Amino acid sequence: xxxxxxxxxxxxxxxxxxxxxxxxxFALNVCYVFTALGLLSFGIAxxxxxxxxxxxxxxVTSDLxxxxxxxxxGGILLTGAGACLGIVPVCSSSxxxxxxxxxxxxxxxxxxxxEEDTAS
Amino acid sequence: xxxIRLLKILAVTLAAAGILCAGAxxxxxxxxxxxxxTGSVITDTAEYERPRxxxxxxxxxxxxxxxxxxETVKVEYTSSLPLIVTEDKGMLRITQxxxxxxxxxxxEAQKTGVTVTLPHRVYERISLSSSGGSVTSENLAADxxxxxxxxxxxxxxxxxxxxxxxxxxxxVYAEFSSFSSDMTINAGAGDVSLVMPxxxxxxxxxxxxxxxxxxxxxxxxxxxxYGDAAVICGSAESHLRVNTTSGDxxxx
Numbered sequence: 001x002x003x004x005x006x007x008x009x010x011x012x013x014x015x016x017x018x019x020x021x022x023x024x025x026f027a028l029n030v031c032y033v034f035t036a037l038g039l040l041s042f043g044i045a046x047x048x049x050x051x052x053x054x055x056x057x058x059x060v061t062s063d064l065x066x067x068x069x070x071x072x073x074g075g076i077l078l079t080g081a082g083a084c085l086g087i088v089p090v091c092s093s094s095x096x097x098x099x100x101x102x103x104x105x106x107x108x109x110x111x112x113x114x115e116e117d118t119a120s
Numbered sequence: 121x122x123x124i125r126l127l128k129i130l131a132v133t134l135a136a137a138g139i140l141c142a143g144a145x146x147x148x149x150x151x152x153x154x155x156x157x158t159g160s161v162i163t164d165t166a167e168y169e170r171p172r173x174x175x176x177x178x179x180x181x182x183x184x185x186x187x188x189x190x191e192t193v194k195v196e197y198t199s200s201l202p203l204i205v206t207e208d209k210g211m212l213r214i215t216q217x218x219x220x221x222x223x224x225x226x227x228e229a230q231k232t233g234v235t236v237t238l239p240h241r242v243y244e245r246i247s248l249s250s251s252g253g254s255v256t257s258e259n260l261a262a263d264x265x266x267x268x269x270x271x272x273x274x275x276x277x278x279x280x281x282x283x284x285x286x287x288x289x290x291x292v293y294a295e296f297s298s299f300s301s302d303m304t305i306n307a308g309a310g311d312v313s314l315v316m317p318x319x320x321x322x323x324x325x326x327x328x329x330x331x332x333x334x335x336x337x338x339x340x341x342x343x344x345x346y347g348d349a350a351v352i353c354g355s356a357e358s359h360l361r362v363n364t365t366s367g368d369x370x371x372x
Binding site for chain 1: 124127128130131132133134135136137138139140141142143144145146148149152153157158159160161200201219220221222223224225226227228229
């Protein structure tokens with residue numbers, strides 16, 4: 001069975017699907033920002049404690065071996081720092097997607113309005 | 121544009137270095153666990169001569185004290201640091217080491233607690249207190265029984281003797297096998313639940329600022345919101361006094 005969609009319906013579908021996609025993109029960005037900040041703050045708190053623990057100033061309790069703990073907390077700090085630096089490029093490219101969608105969506109809306117106007 | 125590209129390169133490089141670093145750490149941990157490394161949490165058991173007095177003080181560790189078929193006092197604990205145990209003039213004193221401890225990636229650290237198994241006898245004094253941990257006592261008998269917490273809950277089973285119970289915001293649950301002496305419970309903001317024996321002869325006084333009193337244990341059911349209460353049960357041979365600020369009292 002072949003379904004032939006009218007142009008108007010196709011445009012409406014595009015606008016709604018695009019809006020849903022943008023909401024998803026926004027949610028992903030928010031998750032990314034919070035994960036990056038969480039990793040960085042955890043690393044900032046954990047690494048100095050692990051280092052102080054190596055010198056015997058603070059008692060550090062962990063199920064991980066001391067060397068593994070140092071590398072893992074250092075790794076989390078580096079990953080968090082990298083992810084935080086990535087916030088600006090990631091958000092700016094998301095904003096670019098949003099602007100492109102907004103422009104093409106406005107064009108489609110205008111075309112739909114013109115078609116309705118001609119039909120009436 | 122160049123700045124953004126530089127930022128992207130720096131971000132990806134840092135993140136990749138971090139992931140590699142964490143991966144290396146995981147490999148080291150895998151090798152260590154294959155060699156039998158189990159973590160820095162201590163699980164230990166120690167035995168001590170029978171004392172006349174027992175004092176246990178912790179900051180965050182839950183305390184459990186009970187009688188058992190043993191000739192010596194058994195102390196089992198799981199903790200980040202070793203417990204400090206002193207024996208002096210018949211008094212066994214167990215305290216938690218208060219050194220600042222940072223806990224990272226440790227599931228075992230959640231199992232912290234101290235369990236003391238005592239030989240059967242009536243002791244001169246048993247005092248259990250914890251700031252944040254809970255206190256559990258099972259059928260203990262002593263001339264002086266003291267239980268105290270700040271925020272931790274208390275579960276007291278088979279308390280027959282005169283006992284002092286004091287908490288700031290922890291809940292108190294107590295089961296009595298008989299109630300024949302005077303007792304005062306100061307519970308602050310914590311709720312108090314008491315399970316009374318079948319035969320009961322008590323004069324109950326409940327002083328509170330905003331707590332409620334609920335009971336179906338006495339001749340008539342009580343469901344009082346706010347305010348003090350006094351109940352006479354039987355010939356009122358013993359005296360129970362419960363003080364709270366906002367904690368509720370339930371008697372079964």
